[in-house]
Every structure is written in C-alpha cells, then in structure tokens.
Amino acid sequence: MTRPSTAAFAVRPVLSVALLAGAVLTALSGRYGYHRDELYFMVAGRHLSWGYVDQPPLTPFIARVSTAIFGDTVMGLRVFSTLSTVATIMVVALIAREFGSARRGQVLAAICTAVSGFVLAVGHLVSTATYDVLAWMLIALFAVKLLRTGDGRWWLALGVTAGIALENKYLVVLPVGALLVSLLIVGPRSVLRSWWLVVGVAVAGLLALPNVVWQFQHDWPQLTVASGISADDGTENRIMFVPLQILQLSPFLVPVWVAGFRRIWRQLPWARSVALAYPVLCVIVLATGGKAYYALPLLLVLVAAGCEPTLRWIDQHRRAALAALPLAAVSSAVFTLPVLPASATDLVIPVNKEQGEQIGWPDFAASVASAWQTIPEAERSHATLLTGNYGEAGALARYGSAHGLPAPYSPHMSFWEWATPPNTNTGPVLLVEQERTLGFESHFRDCAQVGTITNIVANDADGTALVLCSGPTEPWSALWPRLRRYY
Incomplete structure (x- = not known):
C-alpha cells in the first residue's frame, strides 16, 4: 500500500497561532478565581503520593510544581495548563501534516484547535483533562505515523506516552483500546504483528505500575468512584452525549471533522482505523455512561484530517470562511473563558458548568x-x-x-x-x-x-x-x- 510523504512543518505560523492562544489564556487566567477541582489539586499536591482515591498523581504533582515556581496564585497555578494547550495546538498541526497537509492546512488545523471550545476550556483550568488531551493528541500522532510508515518502532513512543498518561488519568486506555479494535476490523493488521507492540505495552505498564500498585493496596478506590459517577450521571450523560459533542468542540467545526472522516475513509485507506476509532470510542463511552468529553479529543484528529477539503471550500467561499472562524473563536471564548462579568455566567453554565465553579x-x-x-x-x-x-x-x-x-x-x-x-x-x-x-x-x-x-x-x-x-x-x-x- 502506498503511503504519502509529508510536507515540511510550518513551524513559525503554527507556533504563532499556538502562542497567540497561550497569550489569551494567560491574560484571562486570573479573572474569576480557582475552580473547585483546582482547590482540591492544591491540597493533594501537599500530600504527594503515588495515588489518590479518585485519580493518579500527575496533576496534583504538576499543581504543586507550578505554584512553587510561578507563585501561589490562580495565574501561577495555571501556567503549565497554558503551556500544555500551546503544545496541543502544535501537535494537532503535526497530525494534519501526517495526513498530507502542507503549510496552509497545518495552519488551519492549528487555528481550528485554538478556537475549539473544548481545548480552550481545559487549557484555561488545571484539570486531569488538560494534560489528558495533550496525551491523546500525542498518541494519535504516533499512531498515524505508525500507520503511514509501517514502522513498528512508533509503538514504543506510543507506549511511553500512554504510560505517562496513565499516571494522570486512566481514560487514556479508551483511545488506545478503540484504535486496537479498529485495527482488527479494518486493518492494517500487519502493524499488530510487530514485537515493538509488545515492547510498547511493557513500557506503558512499567510507567503506570506505581499507581496501579497504590490502587491495589487501597482496594481500587478509583473503580468505586467511577462506578458511582456512572450510576449517578449515566442516563443524563447518554442523553446529552451528541449535543455536548457538538457544542463543546464548536458547532462551527462540525463540517471540518465530518469532512475529515470522509476524507480518511475515501482517500486515505491506510488510516481508516484512525477514523473508525472515533465511533468505536463513542459506543464504549455511551455503553459505560461516561461523560461526553471522554470522546472529544479524537474529534480533533478528524479536524486535522478535514483541513485539506476545508481549504478547498474556503477558496470558493472566502466571505463565509472569514465569518465562520471569528464566530467560532468568539462563541468558544464566551462559553469557556472568563470574558463575561462574573454575575452573567448563569447564561453559559447550562453548557459549561465549570465557568460557575470558579466564582465565589x-x-x-x-x-x-x-x-x-x-x-x-x-x-x-x-x-x-x-x-x-x-x-x-x-x-x-x-x-x-x-x-x-x-x-x-x-x-x-x-x-x-x-x-x-x-x-x-x-x-x-x-x-x-x-x-x-x-x-x-x-x-x-x-x-x-x-x-x-x-x-x-x-x-x-x-x-x-x-x-x-x-x-x-x-x-x-x-x-x-x-x-x-x-x-
């Protein structure tokens, strides 16, 4: 099967987009106040351990390091969240490059990521999802490289990333599992016959082992927490799954990721398992009653794939395009960043309740x-x-x-x-x-x-x-x- 080559990475314009997003996040980072989860992470960071009842140790550790270096303030706490978002934007552009995008497509992928409500929301706060989305994008990048090149050594990079991510949040098993299922369904199965897959799994297991041991020693409390959340919120999560997928990423990006799915399926057969991983993941999340955002990061991969057909549409409809991206940026900012007066956030809480959890x-x-x-x-x-x-x-x-x-x-x-x-x-x-x-x-x-x-x-x-x-x-x-x- 013929694999495409890649264009040069558009470092300067992509980095400019990422840094602009980082500047916006920095400027607004202290406007409301701490989120309730951030207040918890700060206390957890003062009780460093290989595990906690409801999470692995990485996010509390980062919270402690961030406040130690940048100050015990809201802005100081969120510096690494901003840097993680800058990196996420860069990685999505790299994924677009793997799908064959040249300079313009890579820049568009960076812009779409930067105006995504989900990316801005997790980038504004310190949360496990903040670092989880970066890990998912790195896993996606290495998976696409694996499929494009057929080089099994990318399993090692994927395993290292997954292992570190497991010290932050167990949800990282979902995209990896969805990808493996998709590979079994549509291939190429040849990448599964590599000894590098075994090495990658072993490395991921070793990196995750300290927290797994802690959970074992404490009778797996995180499973108790997860089952309780599913029991309490599972029905609501299933009802709101599709609407929140659309609203939280951005309604303006729906045509882009739909185009990305179609493009992979029709024009990039070597990457079909990446496209199929998203619906497979949606089925898993719906079956377990998980939250809508559990599947959202894989939509960013489809956005990266959809930038080339979107560019062709932009060339034919420049006026509409010039309106769509600013509207996406403004609407995402209003719903995810502290741009409204604090007293007006009741307007956006039904879509993003995390806005209100930073006030008062x-x-x-x-x-x-x-x-x-x-x-x-x-x-x-x-x-x-x-x-x-x-x-x-x-x-x-x-x-x-x-x-x-x-x-x-x-x-x-x-x-x-x-x-x-x-x-x-x-x-x-x-x-x-x-x-x-x-x-x-x-x-x-x-x-x-x-x-x-x-x-x-x-x-x-x-x-x-x-x-x-x-x-x-x-x-x-x-x-x-x-x-x-x-x-």
Missing part, C-alpha cells in the same frame, strides 16, 4: 467564618469544621485561615485519608452541606441550620447549608469510617 470561593469562606463565630469562643478549641465535599474543603483550606477558621475536615474523596478529627473534638460541629442530608446529620446531635451560602451564580456552592450541631454522637475514630464518601 472567597465569599464562601467568609460566610462559613460568620457561622463559625456563632460558636462560643470557649468551645472553639474542641469544635470541628466538617465539609461535605472536596470543593468546599479545598476552598476553606485556601481561604479559611484569613478568616480565623481552623483546618477543615471532609470525608469526601482523598480528604478522608489526609486528616481525621481527633477524639478530643467533642464540642460543636459546623457542617458545610451542599444539600442538607438527614442521614449525614444523624451522626451529630441537635443540628440546626445557622446560615446559607448565597452566590451570585447558580453553581454547586450556591445554596449550601451551614448547619451547627452540638457534637458528634460517638468518638470520631468510630464515626469516621462510616462517613467516608467516594462520590
């Missing part, structure tokens, strides 16, 4: 402090501040000390492991509950609501109940195991 945490801590002040001063030394979830605990860990609050405890996710209230804390307990739960409150005596969090946007913290109880019903050492929550 300093005020949240101040409200909790006001409730804490209702505890008589003589009783505060043996009182307990207990939050219902990791976001609340992370916010109070970051902002609470400025308001005279003690370190918070939480039975949620890895917070449960990091600290247990001492048995000497026999006094009042201030519960910070996203929603009042009688089963949770039954572990404490004489509970009464003393405050409510009122945020300027309808995020998860809005309406949080502040409930003051006279004390735990039994010693914390006996109570703590029963309070543990994985999701």
Whole structure:
C-alpha cells in the first residue's frame, strides 16, 4: 500500500497561532478565581503520593510544581495548563501534516484547535483533562505515523506516552483500546504483528505500575468512584452525549471533522482505523455512561484530517470562511473563558458548568467564618469544621485561615485519608452541606441550620447549608469510617 510523504512543518505560523492562544489564556487566567477541582489539586499536591482515591498523581504533582515556581496564585497555578494547550495546538498541526497537509492546512488545523471550545476550556483550568488531551493528541500522532510508515518502532513512543498518561488519568486506555479494535476490523493488521507492540505495552505498564500498585493496596478506590459517577450521571450523560459533542468542540467545526472522516475513509485507506476509532470510542463511552468529553479529543484528529477539503471550500467561499472562524473563536471564548462579568455566567453554565465553579470561593469562606463565630469562643478549641465535599474543603483550606477558621475536615474523596478529627473534638460541629442530608446529620446531635451560602451564580456552592450541631454522637475514630464518601 502506498503511503504519502509529508510536507515540511510550518513551524513559525503554527507556533504563532499556538502562542497567540497561550497569550489569551494567560491574560484571562486570573479573572474569576480557582475552580473547585483546582482547590482540591492544591491540597493533594501537599500530600504527594503515588495515588489518590479518585485519580493518579500527575496533576496534583504538576499543581504543586507550578505554584512553587510561578507563585501561589490562580495565574501561577495555571501556567503549565497554558503551556500544555500551546503544545496541543502544535501537535494537532503535526497530525494534519501526517495526513498530507502542507503549510496552509497545518495552519488551519492549528487555528481550528485554538478556537475549539473544548481545548480552550481545559487549557484555561488545571484539570486531569488538560494534560489528558495533550496525551491523546500525542498518541494519535504516533499512531498515524505508525500507520503511514509501517514502522513498528512508533509503538514504543506510543507506549511511553500512554504510560505517562496513565499516571494522570486512566481514560487514556479508551483511545488506545478503540484504535486496537479498529485495527482488527479494518486493518492494517500487519502493524499488530510487530514485537515493538509488545515492547510498547511493557513500557506503558512499567510507567503506570506505581499507581496501579497504590490502587491495589487501597482496594481500587478509583473503580468505586467511577462506578458511582456512572450510576449517578449515566442516563443524563447518554442523553446529552451528541449535543455536548457538538457544542463543546464548536458547532462551527462540525463540517471540518465530518469532512475529515470522509476524507480518511475515501482517500486515505491506510488510516481508516484512525477514523473508525472515533465511533468505536463513542459506543464504549455511551455503553459505560461516561461523560461526553471522554470522546472529544479524537474529534480533533478528524479536524486535522478535514483541513485539506476545508481549504478547498474556503477558496470558493472566502466571505463565509472569514465569518465562520471569528464566530467560532468568539462563541468558544464566551462559553469557556472568563470574558463575561462574573454575575452573567448563569447564561453559559447550562453548557459549561465549570465557568460557575470558579466564582465565589472567597465569599464562601467568609460566610462559613460568620457561622463559625456563632460558636462560643470557649468551645472553639474542641469544635470541628466538617465539609461535605472536596470543593468546599479545598476552598476553606485556601481561604479559611484569613478568616480565623481552623483546618477543615471532609470525608469526601482523598480528604478522608489526609486528616481525621481527633477524639478530643467533642464540642460543636459546623457542617458545610451542599444539600442538607438527614442521614449525614444523624451522626451529630441537635443540628440546626445557622446560615446559607448565597452566590451570585447558580453553581454547586450556591445554596449550601451551614448547619451547627452540638457534637458528634460517638468518638470520631468510630464515626469516621462510616462517613467516608467516594462520590
């Protein structure tokens, strides 16, 4: 089978597009505030380990390094996220090059990636998805190189990338698995008969081993978390899968990735397994009730493939093209970046709830402090501040000390492991509950609501109940195991 050669890489224009996107992300990085997950990562970074209840160790480690180098601020925390996005844009352009795009096609691939809502959203924040999308694009690049050249040594590069990515998020097994299934269906199966595949799998396993051992030693808590999320959100995820695929990437890019799928299938038979991997992955995600964004990165591969036919369309419809890309950029920015006034983010939260999760945490801590002040001063030394979830605990860990609050405890996710209230804390307990739960409150005596969090946007913290109880019903050492929550 004839494999195409590749054009020179358009380094300067592609890098210019990537750096412009990075400059926009940097300029806006501190405009709202920390996301609830970022507050959690910062605490996790102070408890470095080979694993956590809900994730491998890489993202908390990067969060700690970033704040140590660039400062303990929102902007300092997000520097590596911005750099990861710059790299992602470059890699998608390289994928377009592998599909036969010359200078213009590579630049268009970079622009399409830079105006993608999904890429901007994960690039703006510190999240496991931020580094996951870069890993997926590198895996796709090496897979396309493998198929184009037939050189089995690319399995080693793919294995190294997958192994490192497994220390960030287990979802990386999805694109690799989808690609292997697609290779079995449409070929070329010859690449599966290489000893380099065995080497790549072995390297990936060795790199992932420290976290796998940690999970084994702790009874696989991440599987418990994943099954709980699927049970809670699986139906909604399936209903919203297609609409969110379109909205989160960008409706303006739909013709590009559709053209990319058609082009691969009709004109690039050596790469058909790459195109088929996307629908295979969609089936897997739908069957397991996963979130829509789990399959989104592979759409960027189809976008890269669709740039050549899109260029031909642009040459014939310049006016429409000149309007489409700016509209894609503006709409993506509005829904994923902090360009609106904070009080106006309710307009975009239905599509991207993560916008709202960056707003109101300093005020949240101040409200909790006001409730804490209702505890008589003589009783505060043996009182307990207990939050219902990791976001609340992370916010109070970051902002609470400025308001005279003690370190918070939480039975949620890895917070449960990091600290247990001492048995000497026999006094009042201030519960910070996203929603009042009688089963949770039954572990404490004489509970009464003393405050409510009122945020300027309808995020998860809005309406949080502040409930003051006279004390735990039994010693914390006996109570703590029963309070543990994985999701």
